[in-house]
Amino acid sequence: MGKKQLVLAARAKINLALDVLYRRPDGFHEVAMIMQTVALADTVALADAPGIRVSADRADLDCGPVNLAWRAAALLRERYGIARGVEITLEKKIPLAAGLAGGSADAAAVLRGLNSLWELGLSPPALEELGALLGSDVPFCLRGGTALATGRGEALTTLPALPPAWVVLAKPPLAVSTAWVYENYRAERISARPDIDGMRACLARGDLPGVAARLANVLATVTEAAYPEIAALRAAMLDYGAMASLMSGSGPTVFGLAATRGQAEKIAAGLRKNTAAWVTVTKTAGGAGGENGTTVATD
DSSP states (O other): OOOEEEEEEEEEEEEEEEEEEEOTTTTTTEEEEEEEEEEEEEEEEEEEEEEEEEEEEEETTTOSSSSSHHHHHHHHHHTOOOOOOOEEEOOOOOOTTTSOHHHHHHHHHHHHHHHHHHOOOHHHHHHHHHHHHHTTTTHHHBSSSSSEEETTTTTTEEEOOOOOOEEEEESSOOOOOOHHHHHTTTGGOOOOOOHHHHHHHHHHTTEEEHHHHEEETTTTTHHHOOOOOHHHHHHHHTTTOOOOOOOOETSSSSEEEEEEEEEHHHHHHHHHHHHHOEEEEEEOBBBBTTTGGEEEOOO
């Protein structure tokens, strides 16, 4: 009998709303965010191997013990005394350091996949608890869909799904440190906070224009001030016809919402022609579990 292999899709996320409430005694920031899965995904393949090995199709991605996928496997091995190892192969479609949770999505896929491959029998809440030890976005990447994230981002409340929408993603050729953005965030510079309750009400009644009208991210006050090209990308998306546009997470990726694929492609074409950004068209997606494209193959 050959070795079993699992292949999973690790989907990206965007932040429809992001508010930073205060700095906590543990050094993290208390946040309130509405997060949304999109269809853009890395492919994560898992196969039995001695030890833990990670490889990727990106030479600039560190595949050693600092990699979140590596750390996810190591956490499960140590926590549950697993003698088996795993070879993790990453096919990256989500750009690095983009505010789209690519590393967290990979880690979530490894947790889900090894729970199956190693027959651990862990419940979704147990996996999310482990995910929170790896990073604040990992629990959401495990759950997927549309959710309110509080605490440092790991405490989740599932929300009614965002009505289907097309999403244009544009990442300028920049690397932005999340830690730097949070260190330079100043609450006194915020004139209007995201309307989290209003956005939740729009989601409850399936009001996509209402959600679009309430997109807001307080971290943009830091990142856009330092990198004017991010604000310029956001303005360009609106000029090309996006319903609304916002920086995702701590940046630098900007997303725009469109009601139709044709409109999204038109926005993307304009951005590709007139900016230096990496641009792709994707769409909103549901929960992460089996719907996330898990396939099982036995060699």
